[in-house]
Amino acid sequence: xxxALGMFMGVLATAPLEVHxxxxxxxxxxxxxxxxxxxxxxxxVFLDDAGNxxxxxxxxxxxxxxxxxxxxxxxxxxxxxxxGTEGGLARVERSEAGARVVxxxxxxxxxxxxxxxxxxxxxxxxxxxxxxxxxxxxRPTPGPDLVxxxxxxxxxxxxxxxxxxxxxxxxxxxGEHPRPVEGVEGVVWxxxxxxxxxxxxxxxxxxxxxxxxxxxxxxxxxxxxxxVGGELLIGTTGQxxxxxxxxxxxxxxxxxxxxxxxxxxxxxxxxxxxxxxxxWVAAADHGLPSGDxxxxxxxxxxxxxxxxxxxxxxxxxxxxxxxxDPDHAIDPQVNALAPAGNGRVWVATARxxxxxxxxxxxxxxSKRGLPNSTVLSLAVSSAGELIVGTHxxxxxxxxxxDVRELGSRARRWATWAIAEAPNGELWLGTTQGLIRxxxxxxxxxxxxxxxxxxDNWVTxxxxxxxxxxxxxxxxxVDTLTPNGNSWQAQALGGGRVNxxxxxxxxxxxxxxxxxGARVHRGGRWVAGELGVFEDVTRVVEDTRGVxxxxxxxxxxxxx
Numbered sequence: 001x002x003x004a005l006g007m008f009m010g011v012l013a014t015a016p017l018e019v020h021x022x023x024x025x026x027x028x029x030x031x032x033x034x035x036x037x038x039x040x041x042x043x044x045v046f047l048d049d050a051g052n053x054x055x056x057x058x059x060x061x062x063x064x065x066x067x068x069x070x071x072x073x074x075x076x077x078x079x080x081x082x083x084g085t086e087g088g089l090a091r092v093e094r095s096e097a098g099a100r101v102v103x104x105x106x107x108x109x110x111x112x113x114x115x116x117x118x119x120x121x122x123x124x125x126x127x128x129x130x131x132x133x134x135x136x137x138x139r140p141t142p143g144p145d146l147v148x149x150x151x152x153x154x155x156x157x158x159x160x161x162x163x164x165x166x167x168x169x170x171x172x173x174x175g176e177h178p179r180p181v182e183g184v185e186g187v188v189w190x191x192x193x194x195x196x197x198x199x200x201x202x203x204x205x206x207x208x209x210x211x212x213x214x215x216x217x218x219x220x221x222x223x224x225x226x227x228v229g230g231e232l233l234i235g236t237t238g239q240x241x242x243x244x245x246x247x248x249x250x251x252x253x254x255x256x257x258x259x260x261x262x263x264x265x266x267x268x269x270x271x272x273x274x275x276x277x278x279x280w281v282a283a284a285d286h287g288l289p290s291g292d293x294x295x296x297x298x299x300x301x302x303x304x305x306x307x308x309x310x311x312x313x314x315x316x317x318x319x320x321x322x323x324x325d326p327d328h329a330i331d332p333q334v335n336a337l338a339p340a341g342n343g344r345v346w347v348a349t350a351r352x353x354x355x356x357x358x359x360x361x362x363x364x365x366s367k368r369g370l371p372n373s374t375v376l377s378l379a380v381s382s383a384g385e386l387i388v389g390t391h392x393x394x395x396x397x398x399x400x401x402d403v404r405e406l407g408s409r410a411r412r413w414a415t416w417a418i419a420e421a422p423n424g425e426l427w428l429g430t431t432q433g434l435i436r437x438x439x440x441x442x443x444x445x446x447x448x449x450x451x452x453x454x455d456n457w458v459t460x461x462x463x464x465x466x467x468x469x470x471x472x473x474x475x476x477v478d479t480l481t482p483n484g485n486s487w488q489a490q491a492l493g494g495g496r497v498n499x500x501x502x503x504x505x506x507x508x509x510x511x512x513x514x515x516g517a518r519v520h521r522g523g524r525w526v527a528g529e530l531g532v533f534e535d536v537t538r539v540v541e542d543t544r545g546v547x548x549x550x551x552x553x554x555x556x557x558x559x
Contacts, residue, residue, distance in 0.1 A: 069111060120132060218245075389428065472496075
């Protein structure tokens with residue numbers, strides 16, 4: 001359906017101070033009359049002729065979703081482009097005043113391809129087949145009754161028909177009775193028409209399609225194809241761009257090509273490349289390499305962002321750079337960060353704990369005393385010791401860097417959250433409930449069975465005075481308050497709370513949930529500040545405002 005512009009005018013009126021997304025991961029690009037447009041993991045980016053980029057357009061600006069897959073010029077409308085996103089299609093206008101979303105159309109599946117043909121606009125989605133923009137809505141078109149025929153990767157016009165590439169069902173032709181294209185099966189990444197013939201790029205190579213006479217003409221893993229200057233160019237995974245019939249590379253020095261527009265621009269997972277005369281120039285390479293944020297930490301003037309798949313990034317003066325790790329010791333899946341003092345940083349990963357000190361990386365794993373090498377959570381105690389929650393128990397690293405066990409009675413709890421009580425007791429959030437570790441080395445177990453929790457998988461803990469807020473994976477927040485020698489529980493709800501997803505800011509409880517940021521106010525949950533994606537992972541107070549981390553990037557908002 002068409003999204004009314006009024007739905008996001010309020011968002012524009014309270015624009016964030018900063019937006020940081022994964023614009024370095026470019027999925028598609030198009031050369032425009034003046035400048036370029038790039039569909040990135042972090043939104044739609046416009047660049048001038050020299051490659052200077054404007055701020056990305058995201059869901060905060062009216063796109064159906066931030067993650068974008070494809071960009072195409074709108075036929076007969078200079079200055080306007082289609083952009084296919086994770087949540088639908090948008091028509092965007094670029095002018096001297098900036099860029100704005102003119103119309104947005106939601107879909108139940110990500111939009112991977114857009115083609116205007118014969119006065120009609122076709123939209124290829126990943127999971128909902130081919131849709132047509134008609135009457136202000138995206139409407140389904142008939143597809144073949146084949147498994148995976150609805151996972152669309154590309155669209156092209158050939159011989160008066162629209163040909164559809166799929167990830168699993170070969171290619172097929174749109175019509176009242178859709179029919180398969182002979183000569184190609186399985187995963188087809190890309191299509192192109194070259195010298196009147198139809199070509200398909202697959203895992204196993206490039207196929208020239210001619211019914212029973214179809215042949216393989218290249219063994220490249222072809223993610224993109226284009227007919228340029230009498231040659232068929234092949235964009236590959238691992239070998240850059242190669243002309244058909246040659247093993248020589250052409251174009252910029254990139255290995256993994258995700259798309260290109262003739263010989264004008266190349267989209268890759270490491271940024272955009274544009275052609276300036278006879279040379280290629282890197283552009284859109286200053287954003288986050290991943291928007292999947294798992295934790296945030298401020299150390300002096302530097303902001304550290306942990307990601308699920310690209311390690312730790314550091315923001316210095318507006319540019320994001322990888323944390324110093326000369327020997328590549330740090331696993332890219334980072335679960336938590338903590339201050340280590342004197343400008344140093346603790347980094348918890350799926351394959352060990354690291355302390356980073358100006359390029360020097362020291363590592364702790366099960367071989368150095370941790371209960372398990374998969375580190376899930378961190379907390380610094382009032383005594384300055386590091387409490388380490390792992391997949392199979394808790395350890396403590398003291399001021400001498402020695403590791404000791406929590407206690408002789410401790411068990412191998414998978415510990416996702418740690419909080420020190422005002423009296424020095426440790427509370428552990430595990431997959432089996434809440435553990436209260438007492439100062440005498442004994443412990444209590446609070447769970448659904450004891451009537452204290454709504455869900456046993458505890459993902460987050462935070463103290464507010466003498467009340468402990470407990471975030472859970474499936475049932476929101478439970479608040480525990482002391483009642484003599486026992487604890488009284490109150491179920492607050494609030495949705496699925498992400499790891500380390502609770503914080504108290506200006507006296508209010510904030511929850512980072514899979515359906516957005518929430519604030520507990522006046523006895524109920526209300527929507528918190530908007531991020532660039534609904535799956536919010538962290539809400540963190542900072543000197544300049546509040547950071548909202550999500551699976552698609554970061555937003556800084558004024559308090």
